[in-house]
Amino acid sequence: xxxxxxxxxxxxxxxxxxxxxxxxxxxxxxxxxxxxxxxxxxxxxxxxxxxxxxxxxxxxxxxxxxxxxxxxxxxxxxxxxxxxxxxxxxxxxxxxxxxxxxxxxxxxxxxxxxxxxxxxxxxxxxxxxxxxxxxxxxxxxxxxxxxxxxxxxxxxxxxxxxxxxxxxxxxxxxxxxxxxxxxxxxxxxxxxxxxxxxxxxxxxxxxxxxxxxxxx
Numbered sequence: 171x172x173x174x175x176x177x178x179x180x181x182x183x184x185x186x187x188x189x190x191x192x193x194x195x196x197x198x199x200x201x202x203x204x205x206x207x208x209x210x211x212x213x214x215x216x217x218x219x220x221x222x223x224x225x226x227x228x229x230x231x232x233x234x235x236x237x238x239x240x241x242x243x244x245x246x247x248x249x250x251x252x253x254x255x256x257x258x259x260x261x262x263x264x265x266x267x268x269x270x271x272x273x274x275x276x277x278x279x280x281x282x283x284x285x286x287x288x289x290x291x292x293x294x295x296x297x298x299x300x301x302x303x304x305x306x307x308x309x310x311x312x313x314x315x316x317x318x319x320x321x322x323x324x325x326x327x328x329x330x331x332x333x334x335x336x337x338x339x340x341x342x343x344x345x346x347x348x349x350x351x352x353x354x355x356x357x358x359x360x361x362x363x364x365x366x367x368x369x370x371x372x373x374x375x376x377x378x379x380x381x382x383x384x385x386x
Contacts, residue, residue: 215266222285310335
């Protein structure tokens with residue numbers, strides 16, 4: 171019980187100086203690995219990074235970016251824990267930033283261009299690209315935000331179309347597609363009939379591919 175009490179205080183950074191430094195660091199690293207990656211607010215950052223690497227590989231984009239597994243993961247954890255003595259202190263750090271610090275400028279530039287965190291539609295709406303939670307990366311926004319756009323927004327220099335969740339004014343998906351042009355030409359007209367009846371004050375053009383939303 172005494173050891174458990176000491177161990178708990180150690181992890182909270184209360185008795186660090188009283189412990190043997192090397193043993194204390196080992197205990198701390200062991201606890202971080204046990205809770206990994208839940209000890210960070212942006213815990214999904216590593217999964218997002220690995221999903222991006224998978225997309226680069228799928229689309230044949232050459233890169234030398236590491237996968238943080240095994241020894242590479244240990245190195246990342248050591249880097250994040252450097253100068254940190256408690257889980258409370260560690261939680262103030264960003265896992266995503268720690269990953270970026272392991273990449274050189276060229277890698278970061280490639281990652282940002284091929285697999286950006288946000289995507290701006292032609293109408294001006296900026297959307298967050300969701301890399302986790304589904305089988306394919308996706309974005310979601312009101313169907314009107316996609317008016318005037320004929321091509322599906324894509325990652326990896328246009329090689330990998332995003333899944334689009336086109337939302338009704340109720341914020342519920344009314345269509346999910348990776349082929350925006352064919353949606354405008356086909357099932358949009360059936361969707362339009364239903365939604366126009368329920369939301370008559372919204373714009374429902376006959377030709378959404380070329381329609382320009384009026385500025386408010």
